[in-house]
Amino acid sequence: MTNPPASHYPDIGHLGEDLVAQWLQSTGWLILHRRFFCRWGEIDIIAQYDDGRVTQNSTLAFVEVKTRSLGNWDFGGRNAITVKKQTKLWRTAEMFLAQYPEKADYPCRFDVAIVSCLPVANNVSQRNSTHKPLASSLVADYEFQLQEYIVAAFDSIA
Incomplete structure (x- = not known):
């Protein structure tokens, strides 16, 4: 039996980003942009958090989402955040701040979200794991888990 055409499979990257965006919103973040694109690259999610007092206490997070299925080759996406990738994200963030100068003085950081994508039929052993995901969602026959x-x-990646 042959595999179904690629269009049959969900775009796991976008679905992983959806999960992370929903989780960020549930924790008080405002999603400013999804898939912000410029000539330097793309940032999956740009979010803003206000502490509720004054706008000078707002924080911007440029979030890179790595969604991987079982048997991935790059440590769940962690190894894909190379120095070259960090540089592209940095330049893309600079372009965002140039387009939105009112946000240029906000403290900024680069976060990484690690999401796993598991076929529901193969997920029984994963559900018995002691590591509980931060968030999860079911889409079609897949479970997405924000691990x-x-x-x-970028401060903690060597």
Whole structure:
């Protein structure tokens, strides 16, 4: 039996981003942009958090989402955040701030979200795991789990 055409499969990257955006909103973040694109690259999610007092206390998060299925080759997407990728994200963030100068003085950080995509039929052993995901969603025959959210990830990636 042959595999179904590629169009049969959901775009797991976009569905992983949807999960992360929903989770960020549930924790008080405002989603400013999804898939912000410029000549330097793309930022999956740009979010803003206000502490409720004054706008000078707002924080911007440029979020890179890595969604992977079982058997991935790059440690769940962590190894894909290379120095070259970080540079592209940095330049793209600079372009965003140039387009929105009113946000240029906000504290900024680069976060990474690690999402797993598992076929529901194969997910029984994963559900018995002691590691509970931060968020999860079911789409078609797949479960998406936000496994890890790394705040200020570029500071912690060696």
